[in-house]
Amino acid sequence: MLRTLLGSMAFALALTAAHAGQAWAQEATVVAPAVAEPPATVQPEVNPEVIPPAVERVLPAIVRIHVVTTDAGDGRMRKQQVSGSGVIISPDGYVVTNHHVARKATKIVCRMTNREELDAKLIGTDPLSDIAVLQLDLSQRKNPGEPLPVAQWGNSDLLRVGNVVYAMGSPAGLSQSVTTGIVSNTSMILPTASWAGRFTLDGEEVGQLVRWIGHDAQIFGGNSGGPLVNESGQVIGINELGIGSIGGAIPGNLARAVAEQFIEHGQVQRSWVGLEVQPRLKESPVAKGILVSGVLPDSPAAKAGIVAGDVITSFDGQAVDCATLEELPLFNQLVLATPVGKAVPVEVIHDGEAKKLELTTEVRGSARSNESEFKYWGFTGEDFTRISALEAQRTERSGVRVNGLRPGGPVAEAKPPLVPGDVIVDVAGTPIRDTAQLRTLTDELTQGKTERVPLLVAFERDTRKYLTVVSVGPESAEHNPPQAKKAWLPVAVQALTRELAQALGLGNQGGVRVTQVYPNKSAEMAGVKTGDIIVKLDGEPIEVSRPEDVEVFQNLIRRFRIGKEVKLGLIRDKQPLEVTVALEPSPTPPAELKHYKDADFEFTARNLSLQDKVVRRLAPDATGVMIERVENAGWADLAHLAAGDIVLSVDREPTPNVDALEKVLAAAKQARTARLSFFVKRGIHTLFLEFEPTWELEAVK
Numbered sequence: 080m081l082r083t084l085l086g087s088m089a090f091a092l093a094l095t096a097a098h099a100g101q102a103w104a105q106e107a108t109v110v111a112p113a114v115a116e117p118p119a120t121v122q123p124e125v126n127p128e129v130i131p132p133a134v135e136r137v138l139p140a141i142v143r144i145h146v147v148t149t150d151a152g153d154g155r156m157r158k159q160q161v162s163g164s165g166v167i168i169s170p171d172g173y174v175v176t177n178h179h180v181a182r183k184a185t186k187i188v189c190r191m192t193n194r195e196e197l198d199a200k201l202i203g204t205d206p207l208s209d210i211a212v213l214q215l216d217l218s219q220r221k222n223p224g225e226p227l228p229v230a231q232w233g234n235s236d237l238l239r240v241g242n243v244v245y246a247m248g249s250p251a252g253l254s255q256s257v258t259t260g261i262v263s264n265t266s267m268i269l270p271t272a273s274w275a276g277r278f279t280l281d282g283e284e285v286g287q288l289v290r291w292i293g294h295d296a297q298i299f300g301g302n303s304g305g306p307l308v309n310e311s312g313q314v315i316g317i318n319e320l321g322i323g324s325i326g327g328a329i330p331g332n333l334a335r336a337v338a339e340q341f342i343e344h345g346q347v348q349r350s351w352v353g354l355e356v357q358p359r360l361k362e363s364p365v366a367k368g369i370l371v372s373g374v375l376p377d378s379p380a381a382k383a384g385i386v387a388g389d390v391i392t393s394f395d396g397q398a399v400d401c402a403t404l405e406e407l408p409l410f411n412q413l414v415l416a417t418p419v420g421k422a423v424p425v426e427v428i429h430d431g432e433a434k435k436l437e438l439t440t441e442v443r444g445s446a447r448s449n450e451s452e453f454k455y456w457g458f459t460g461e462d463f464t465r466i467s468a469l470e471a472q473r474t475e476r477s478g479v480r481v482n483g484l485r486p487g488g489p490v491a492e493a494k495p496p497l498v499p500g501d502v503i504v505d506v507a508g509t510p511i512r513d514t515a516q517l518r519t520l521t522d523e524l525t526q527g528k529t530e531r532v533p534l535l536v537a538f539e540r541d542t543r544k545y546l547t548v549v550s551v552g553p554e555s556a557e558h559n560p561p562q563a564k565k566a567w568l569p570v571a572v573q574a575l576t577r578e579l580a581q582a583l584g585l586g587n588q589g590g591v592r593v594t595q596v597y598p599n600k601s602a603e604m605a606g607v608k609t610g611d612i613i614v615k616l617d618g619e620p621i622e623v624s625r626p627e628d629v630e631v632f633q634n635l636i637r638r639f640r641i642g643k644e645v646k647l648g649l650i651r652d653k654q655p656l657e658v659t660v661a662l663e664p665s666p667t668p669p670a671e672l673k674h675y676k677d678a679d680f681e682f683t684a685r686n687l688s689l690q691d692k693v694v695r696r697l698a699p700d701a702t703g704v705m706i707e708r709v710e711n712a713g714w715a716d717l718a719h720l721a722a723g724d725i726v727l728s729v730d731r732e733p734t735p736n737v738d739a740l741e742k743v744l745a746a747a748k749q750a751r752t753a754r755l756s757f758f759v760k761r762g763i764h765t766l767f768l769e770f771e772p773t774w775e776l777e778a779v780k
Contacts, residue, residue, distance in 0.1 A: 133245060134257055136312030139192050139228035140167040141305065142174055143249035144199075144213070147186040147717065147771070151459040154485030156452040157712030158185070164248030164255075164305030165189065165213065166230045166314060168338065172197075172215030175338050176304030177319055178204045179280055181211040183449070185773035189215055192228075192255050203341035206280040206446070207288050207349075207415075209319055210334050211304075212341040230306060233313025235331040238265050238292060246296035246318055246326060248305020260296030260326075266405050267293035267327055278320075282446030282467065287411045291327035292316045298326040307331070333412075349415040351443030351465075352423075353378020356410060358401045359390065365428050368392040369401035369410050375469055383438035385427060392433075393426035415443065450482055451514055454678065455521055455531075455551050455780040457488015458497065462513045471502075477512045478502040478539070489531065493547045497538055501545075505537035521780050525552045554678070565637045567665035568645075569600035574626045575612055583612075584653060590614035590621045591632050597689070599699050605660040608651065615648025636662065666690070674707070675737035677744060680770065681713025682706055682720060686736050695725075702735035703727050703760065718757070718770045725760040748774070 142165045149156040163180030167173070174189065181187060187199040197215045204211035217223060242262045249255055269278055269286055278285050292307060298318050307316030307328040316328030340347045355373035359365060368390035374380045385391075391399055391410075395417055399410050417423060417440050425436045448462040461467075463476040471480075481501045484490055490497040497503075503511055507524060511517050524532055531552035538545050572591035580588045593611045596603045614621055616635050623631055639645060641664050649656040666689040674685045684704045692701055703725040709715045726734050730747070734740040747755055755770040 133308060133310050133312040134247075137166070137230045137245075137247060137306060137308045137314065138255060138257065140230040141165070141247050141249070141255045142167060142189040142191055142215075143255065144174075144176055144180060144304065145188045145190070146181055146184045147773070148181075148183045149185055150183060151450045151452070151483050152712070154452075154458045154483045154488055154491070155454075156450075156459065158714060158717050159712055160717055162249065162301055163303045164301065164318075166247070166304075166306040166317075167215070167227055168230060168232070168314070169342070170227055170229055172199075172217045172227060173202070173338070173342055174199065174213040174215060175306075175317060175334060176211050176213060177317065178206050178209045178211045179319075180304045181213060182206065182281065186771060187213060189213070195221060203346060205337050205341075205347050206283040207285065208333060208337050208347075209280060209285050209289070209329060210317065210337040212338050230308075230314050231312070232331055232335045233309050233311060233315040235292065235315040235333075238262055238309070238315055240265060243310050244292075244294050244296055244315070245308040246294070246298050246302060246305065246328075247308060248298070248302035248318060250299035250301040258297040260294050262292060262294050263325060264291075264293030267291040267325075268404050268408075269322075286408065288408055288415065289329055289333065290405065290408050291319065292330055293325050293327055295325060348419060349443040350417040350419050350421070350440035351379070352414055352438055352440055353380045354385065354391075354414065356391070356401070356407070358403055358407060363390065364431070365390045365392075367398070367400045368428060369399050369407075371427075379438040379441055383425065383436045385425065385436060385438070386429070388429075390428040391425060392428060393424070395421075395423045395425075414440075448514075453517070453521065453780065455525060455553065456490050456549065457485035458490045459483045460503070460514060460517075473502075477510070478504045479511055479514050479517050481538075489549050489551055493536070493549045495545060495547050497536075497547070497549075498540070500540070502539045503536060504539055507534045507536075518780065521551060525780065528552050554676070562671065564641060564664040566639045566641050566643060566662040568636050568660060569597040569602045569663055570607060571595040571597075572613070572629060572632060574623050574629050576626065577624050580624075585612070585650065587624075588612075588614060588650070589624045590650075591623050591629060595693070597693060601661045601663055605647075605658045607647070607649070607658060607660065610651070611656075612650040613647050614650055615646075617645050618648070669705075673737050675704075675741050677715075677741075679748060679772065680715045680744070681710035682715040683708040684726065684737055684740060687725070691725075702733075704734050704737055704740045706759075714770055714772050718768045720757065720759070720768055721761070723761070726757055727760055727765070728758045730756055731758075 144163045144165050146161050148159050148161055150159060163176055165174040165176035168175050181201055182204055184201050187201065188196055189199045190196050197219045199213040199215050202212040202214050240262050244260060244262055246258045268290060294307065298321060302318050305318050306314040307318055309315045315331040317334045318326060318328045320327040337347055353375035354371060356369050357372045359368060359370045371385060371387055371389045371391060373387050374385055393399060394413060397413060401407055401410055419440055419442050422437055422439050425438055427434050427436060444464050446464065446466045448464050450459050450461045452459050458481050460479045460481050463473065463480065468476045481497050481503065482499055505511060506517065506520055509520055524534060531550035533548050533550050536547050536549050571594045573594050575588065575590045575592050577587060580586060591613050593607060593609055593613065596607050596609055621632055623629060639662055641662060644659050644661045647658050647660055649658060669685060669688045672686045672688055674683060676683045684706050687701065687703055687705055691705055692699060706720060706722055706724040706726065709720050709722055726740060728734055729740065729743045732743045734743065751774045753771065757768040757770065759766060759768060
């Protein structure tokens with residue numbers, strides 16, 4: 080459900096998909112201005128004789144949909160977990176839901192009312208109507224021969240204000256639920272003032288085509304895609320949005336028509352004529368018709384001679400009229416449903432004179448193409464469609480439009496850097512047609528390279544043409560050269576400040592206090608204890624009395640060679656004491672340990688350090704891989720891997736160090752393993768984390 084919150088009144092598709100894991104889906108945002116809260120409606124009396132048959136017919140066909148989807152952000156494709164609702168409409172397992180639920184799905188799992196969980200594939204999705212069709216994998220059923228529960232379509236044109244309806248779905252990703260209400264509007268549109276903040280999905284203005292069924296059956300985030308059902312137990316709408324306390328459903332007849340095209344043809348084909356229209360102006364002398372507000376260049380309408388200001392009175396033999404915004408979608412439905420390639424007679428009023436014209440419809444493609452990631456470049460981009468090229472005022476569709484940059488990535492670091500909206504038109508002397516060619520060329524130019532390759536890139540920004548050099552290729556591994564080993568006393572200390580010395584009854588004594596003795600090391604074996612105060616090192620007083628002077632003590636230790644036996648002058652329980660300790664090699668700091676950055680799963684790991692084992696109270700011989708960083712909205716994040724986790728094994732293969740981890744993950748990538756199980760230690764707990772990657776997304780450069 081898309082909910083308009085009073086006050087901010089922001090349409091946020093994030094509210095349509097319940098939180099599942101660590102990421103909320105933010106599919107699209109449309110800002111609508113404030114409107115008055117609709118008056119409360121009176122809930123109808125519930126008739127127990129009527130409700131059970133209507134509910135029982137449809138409720139078993141409701142599915143809760145869990146989706147792993149990808150969306151662009153910060154120059155990379157971010158993975159998110161979302162959930163919504165759907166309804167089974169055929170024995171073959173076809174499911175209808177909203178486009179904004181399944182639009183960029185890489186993995187879909189549907190949970191039925193009998194608690195069966197089935198994978199599903201995306202058959203087709205249409206942003207203009209906000210309808211998508213899935214198909215369940217029926218081979219996964221426990222009882223494959225058992226008939227599926229199937230909902231039946233009703234005729235949404237027969238709905239009347241006041242009819243009782245039921246909203247069904249899975250709000251907030253919870254189990255299936257039902258609410259009841261009445262129809263309040265059979266041709267609901269967004270408020271007139273929202274014209275400047277249109278409700279768009281992937282570049283498509285949904286209100287161009289859809290007039291919603293307004294109703295007051297309560298719907299919540301996660302209800303998106305669930306059916307609106309009449310008292311006969313028929314689906315007469317697909318719930319989509321909310322405005323205040325009023326819900327909005329896509330009419331069932333429209334949803335059914337779109338779904339049937341996907342099932343029969345795998346796509347929805349619509350006509351395009353290049354017309355932009357609006358209701359007639361109030362002072363218009365023309366009594367009937369629809370006003371042409373604009374005509375796109377080189378379009379069928381332009382070729383036919385239609386111009387802005389004309390009033391269309393007939394299209395393909397049908398009289399048309401539009402005096403209000405509520406009537407606008409009816410004309411768009413007529414145009415979009417016209418067969419592609421048809422010669423259409425159009426009657427217009429031009430400067431007060433009636434004219435008969437003819438135009439030939441063309442295929443209407445998508446408003447926008449799918450966005451994709453170029454990892455070696457550090458940006459996300461897309462191809463131009465006919466419509467997006469027109470919007471960008473480009474005479475051709477060649478080139479790759481840059482949409483988002485990865486901070487610190489190659490294109491962001493170029494001089495001059497690229498910015499969102501730039502169009503890459505040439506790389507290393509090769510003109511760029513589209514994203515597919517750029518990807519192929521990238522593969523060729525970086526083949527076998529372990530370092531980035533500087534490439535001359537031509538790009539356009541508005542009407543200007545630029546050149547820059549972009550270093551393209553794999554990210555260079557961080558190199559932290561190991562430092563020479565120094566002598567080390569295996570204890571941790573704090574400064575013996577004057578205040579602390581006086582509180583301990585030691586006057587103005589200087590030195591350091593032992594806060595920890597590392598286990599199984601020479602200091603412990605020599606008898607040094609936590610709480611001892613070291614005042615001399617080989618007879619030399621330790622002049623430390625301020626916290627920042629602790630480094631003085633460390634520098635004194637480093638003067639000696641490794642293995643040197645030094646005498647420590649101690650004070651224990653106010654009594655002087657002397658012990659001899661052999662100095663050990665300094666442990667390798669975490670920054671110098673071997674690191675591993677996995678670009679596919681998007682996390683960084685390193686070997687365990689001595690400090691890790693001590694602080695986490697691990698056994699001295701403990702093994703594993705420490706997770707240092709997990710990128711937001713990556714596969715590791717979706718699996719709930721977290722910084723500080725220690726990976727003990729992957730698919731039961733032990734991972735004592737990063738070399739072992741890299742080896743087992745390389746084998747999984749080669750085999751394109753569908754699921755990987757990480758066994759991790761988190762504090763005192765251990766748990767299994769399941770990774771479910773979509774390898775096609777990770778194969779790009």
